Amino acid sequence: xxxxxxxxxxxxxxxxxxxxxxxxxxxxxxxxEQKSSPKAYxxxxxxxxxxxxxxxxxxxxEAVQGDPDTTExxxxxxxxxxxxxxxxxxxxxxxxxMQRADLSATERERAQxxxxxxxxxxxxxxxxxxxxxxxxxxxxxxEARLALLQLHERSRDWxxxxxxxxxxxxxxxxxxxxxxxxxxxxxxxxADDRGDGAEAEAALARAREIAPGSPRPWVxxxxxxARSGRHVEALLTWNELRQRHPAAxxxxxxxxxxxxxxxxxxxxxxxxxxxxxxxxxxxxxxxAIDTLDTDPLRAxxxxxxxxxxxxxxxxxxxxLRDDPDSPAGVLAAxxxxxxPLQRYRCAACGFEAQHYFWQCPGCLSWDSYPPQRVxxx
Numbered sequence: 001x002x003x004x005x006x007x008x009x010x011x012x013x014x015x016x017x018x019x020x021x022x023x024x025x026x027x028x029x030x031x032x033e034q035k036s037s038p039k040a041y042x043x044x045x046x047x048x049x050x051x052x053x054x055x056x057x058x059x060x061x062e063a064v065q066g067d068p069d070t071t072e073x074x075x076x077x078x079x080x081x082x083x084x085x086x087x088x089x090x091x092x093x094x095x096x097x098m099q100r101a102d103l104s105a106t107e108r109e110r111a112q113x114x115x116x117x118x119x120x121x122x123x124x125x126x127x128x129x130x131x132x133x134x135x136x137x138x139x140x141x142x143e144a145r146l147a148l149l150q151l152h153e154r155s156r157d158w159x160x161x162x163x164x165x166x167x168x169x170x171x172x173x174x175x176x177x178x179x180x181x182x183x184x185x186x187x188x189x190x191a192d193d194r195g196d197g198a199e200a201e202a203a204l205a206r207a208r209e210i211a212p213g214s215p216r217p218w219v220x221x222x223x224x225x226a227r228s229g230r231h232v233e234a235l236l237t238w239n240e241l242r243q244r245h246p247a248a249x250x251x252x253x254x255x256x257x258x259x260x261x262x263x264x265x266x267x268x269x270x271x272x273x274x275x276x277x278x279x280x281x282x283x284x285x286x287x288a289i290d291t292l293d294t295d296p297l298r299a300x301x302x303x304x305x306x307x308x309x310x311x312x313x314x315x316x317x318x319x320l321r322d323d324p325d326s327p328a329g330v331l332a333a334x335x336x337x338x339x340p341l342q343r344y345r346c347a348a349c350g351f352e353a354q355h356y357f358w359q360c361p362g363c364l365s366w367d368s369y370p371p372q373r374v375x376x377x
Contacts, residue, residue, distance in 0.1 A: 071097060071103070071107050071111075074093055074094075074096070074097050075097075075110070075111075075114065077093055078090045078093035078094045078097075078114055078118070079114065081093060082114075082117060082118055082121055085121075087118055087121050087122040088122075090114075090118045090121075091115065091118045091119070091122070094111050094114045094115040094118060095115065097111040097114075098111050098112065098115065106139075109135060109138045109139065109140060110140075112131055112134055112135060112140075113131075113135055113140045113143065113144070115131055116128050116131030116132045116135070116144070116147065117147075119131060120147065120151065125151055125154070125155055128147075128151060129148065129151055132144040132145075132147050132148050132151070133148070141171075142168070142171070142173055145164055145167060145168050145171070145173070146168065146173075148160075148164050149161055149164040149165055149168065150364070152164055153183075153359075153364065154364070156186070158183045158184075158186040158187050158190070159183070159187065161183050162180050162183040162184065162187075165179050165180045165183065166180060177210050177211040177214075178211045178213070178214045178366065178367060179366055180207075180210050180211065181207040181208075181210050181211035181214045181216065181217060182207075182214075182216060182358055182359065182366055184203045184204070184206045184207035184210065184217075185203070185204065185207050185216050185217055185220050185358070187203045188200040188201075188203035188204045188207070188220065188224075189220075191203060192224060197228075200224065201221075201224075204217050204220060204221045204224075208221075213244075215241060215244070215245040215248035216358055218237055218238070218240060218241035218244065218245070218248075219238075219241060219248065219251055219252055221237050222234045222235075222237035222238040222241065222252060222255070222256075222259075223252065223255065225237060226255060226258075226259050229262075231259040231260075231262040231263040232263050232265075234255075234256075234259045235256065235259050235260060235263060235265065235269070238252055238255075238256045238259075239272070242272070242276060246276060246279070246280055247280070247370075247371050247372070248371045249276065250280075250282050250284040250285055250371055250372070251284075251356055251371050253273065253282075253284045253285045253287070253288035254284065254287055254288045254291060256269065256273070256288060257269060257273065257288040257289070257291035257292050258291065260292065261291070261292065266292045269292060270289065270292040270293060273285055273288050273289050273292065274289060277289060281306065281309060281310070282372065282376055283306070283310075283312075283314055283315065283318075283373070283375075283376060284373075286302060286303075286306055286318075289302065290302070296322065299322065300319070300322040300323075303315065303318040303319045303322055304319055306318070307319050310376070312338070312341070312375045312376075313334055313337050313338035313341060313375065314338045314341065314342060314375055316334055316338075317331065317334045317335045317338050320334060338375070340352075340374075341373065341374050341375035342354065342373050342374070342375060343373065343374055344356050344357070344369045344370070344371075344372075344373060344374070345369070345370075345374050345377075346360040346362060346363065346365065346368045346369055347368050347369070347370060348360060348363050348365040348368040349362045349363035349365070349368075350362075351363065352374070356369055356371070357369055
């Protein structure tokens with residue numbers, strides 16, 4: 001009994017010493033990891049904040065090599081590659097993350113979302129769509145649906161885009177009625193291109209039903225009626241537009257005047273346009289009035305009054321055209337200077353165009369073009 005107790009008393013200090021040594025070894029290793037990995041990470045972050053992306057990438061690569069199990073470093077590196085346009089390298093980083101067996105479900109969803117962004121940036125729309133669809137029902141569900149909506153709009157798959165927007169609205173992600181109406185208007189254009197007038201008319205009716213406050217379905221419906229020679233119906237449609245959206249009516253003011261001439265109701269249309277002009281004077285409405293009232297003296301009086309109201313180059317050019325004795329060189333110079341001011345400008349990105357767009361070709365925003373030309377603003 002004495003012998004066993006003596007060995008026990010000797011074993012206790014030895015066990016304690018071994019445990020202490022083991023804990024010190026783990027602690028030192030942990031400290032080394034904390035000193036090496038965060039140091040490289042913070043170095044890369046500092047370089048990134050100083051807009052030194054090349055050096056930041058080198059620092060993040062060093063950090064990843066020193067601690068390959070840290071997912072945050074992989075995400076930082078992959079996202080940086082994508083921002084620089086090095087999409088193939090970003091894809092490899094995020095694919096490597098997806099292949100890790102020890103990755104949690106949350107991190108795997110995050111990696112799939114990053115991979116979908118890589119594919120979208122690379123223009124691989126089919127792979128991007130597949131990746132985004134795999135995120136339905138995850139915390140990235142709303143972001144994925146918004147991305148799918150933009151993806152389908154870019155690929156001009158308007159029916160799929162309308163379905164995406166409808167699901168987003170049903171999920172409480174905001175109001176998409178106006179955007180859905182645009183999708184149906186685009187479907188109407190496609191139907192007309194196929195020669196399916198009944199489907200085009202039904203699509204425009206659907207657009208008006210979804211977004212009664214959107215002017216485009218009324219504009220487009222009147223235009224297609226006028227093209228088919230149904231001028232009376234076109235006038236009724238545009239009159240409804242004038243009541244609902246007087247600002248947007250300027251987009252079809254001259255078309256309205258031409259249809260009124262074709263339908264034999266020029267006097268009624270002239271009275272309506274003059275009433276609108278008194279409330280909202282604009283060069284487009286003025287030109288529509290000129291189409292219906294061709295008397296040179298009255299036209300000159302209108303143009304002179306408009307120039308006094310809106311001293312613009314286009315108004316000056318109109319007054320010069322009325323005077324047969326005005327120098328041709330002066331008129332040509334004024335018209336040349338006024339031409340850039342007759343463009344429409346996107347309120348979101350500043351993209352300018354001679355033609356009015358419902359969706360900006362530059363930033364792809366909807367309804368970002370005011371219906372007034374730059375000179376009239």
